[in-house]
Amino acid sequence: MVIRKTSALVESAILAAIAVIFTLAGEYIPILGMFTNLFWPLPIILCGRRNGLQWSILCLLVTAAIIAMLVGPLTALTTVLLLGIIGLAMGEGMRRNLSPGKILLVGTGASIVSIVLSIAAGYFILHIDVMKNLVDSLEQSFSMSMDLYQKMGIPLTQMAEMQAQMEVITKMMKISLPAILFLSAPITVLINYWGARKVLSRMGDYYPWFPPFAQWQMPKTAILPYLLAIALLFIMKDRQTHVLYLLGYNLFIFFNVILVVNALSVIYWYVTTKGKGKGLFYVGLFLIFFSQLFSQLAVIVGAYDILFDFRKLRNKPAEEEK
Numbered sequence: 001m002v003i004r005k006t007s008a009l010v011e012s013a014i015l016a017a018i019a020v021i022f023t024l025a026g027e028y029i030p031i032l033g034m035f036t037n038l039f040w041p042l043p044i045i046l047c048g049r050r051n052g053l054q055w056s057i058l059c060l061l062v063t064a065a066i067i068a069m070l071v072g073p074l075t076a077l078t079t080v081l082l083l084g085i086i087g088l089a090m091g092e093g094m095r096r097n098l099s100p101g102k103i104l105l106v107g108t109g110a111s112i113v114s115i116v117l118s119i120a121a122g123y124f125i126l127h128i129d130v131m132k133n134l135v136d137s138l139e140q141s142f143s144m145s146m147d148l149y150q151k152m153g154i155p156l157t158q159m160a161e162m163q164a165q166m167e168v169i170t171k172m173m174k175i176s177l178p179a180i181l182f183l184s185a186p187i188t189v190l191i192n193y194w195g196a197r198k199v200l201s202r203m204g205d206y207y208p209w210f211p212p213f214a215q216w217q218m219p220k221t222a223i224l225p226y227l228l229a230i231a232l233l234f235i236m237k238d239r240q241t242h243v244l245y246l247l248g249y250n251l252f253i254f255f256n257v258i259l260v261v262n263a264l265s266v267i268y269w270y271v272t273t274k275g276k277g278k279g280l281f282y283v284g285l286f287l288i289f290f291s292q293l294f295s296q297l298a299v300i301v302g303a304y305d306i307l308f309d310f311r312k313l314r315n316k317p318a319e320e321e322k
Helices: 002-028 030-039 042-051 053-070 073-095 100-124 130-151 156-202 220-235 243-273 279-290 292-308 316-321
Strands: none
Touching: 002 030, 002 042, 002 053, 002 073, 030 156, 042 053, 042 073, 042 156, 053 073, 073 100, 073 156, 100 130, 100 156, 130 156, 156 243, 220 243, 220 292, 243 279, 243 292, 279 292
16 A cells, blocks of 8 residues: 555656656747647646545646746646646546547536636636637737738739638638637547547557548437527527627537538548448538538437437447347
8 A cells, every 4th residue: 555655656656747847848949839828738637547535636736836847837827727627527538448539528527627727716816808809819810811912912992802701711710719719628638538548558548539530420420419509590680799698609610520520430431331431421521611502411420320320330339239
């Protein structure tokens, strides 16, 4: 027991040091910031998987204390809220040997909670409106782009058209900013899950990967928020600044992406099971991302598969048991 506690203490200390190094690298070498932020939860995940929730919480607290002393309390607070919660949730999920799909759900939920807490902490504690700052940064980037185009000597007629397009894009980005932030949650979880598996396998601790992409299928409950979004958009169509309309719009965007991913899985299943060339899948992928018509068709395909189990994936386990 003493040996195991010593081992857990040493591992937790090493992983806390790695998390601190990630933070320092992101602070003082900006080009590494994106990489270190993506993988920052990884040491906490590994600590949770190897030693349990108690040790991963301790590891996170020690990391936060060191960051507060070396960089500042603000960085420590935002790092713990935004990334530490993801690490705790995923580490505990892996400790309990949850399936990859459940790890993704737990991690995504924790990531969304951490985003909300970070925005709330910024607003109520630091008096910083994070969403407004993001919108202002977006508007500044568009303004700089227009200035650049003007210096390049683009004709005024084209400039007017481009400015009108940018204003429409800016308006859409403002409305859909929460959905964009929340869509980053499963991406962060997937990256860290991939990294955790790679490190654990080196340590002789194998953890399963997701099933083949052709077998991915969202639960039926995923269709309910999408229907709610459509209902809110229809009911509040004449009040586009109302919070319910904004909620519906962001839910619509978020679950549109979910349904498109499900549709891509259906296409990949069809290509692989019917012996078609994988080039057909890449053509479909291209059309979905660059054609509004095909993207809408993909949403319909994704929703149909979720509701009616087009690939009969939900019946497979029962058939295998027989």
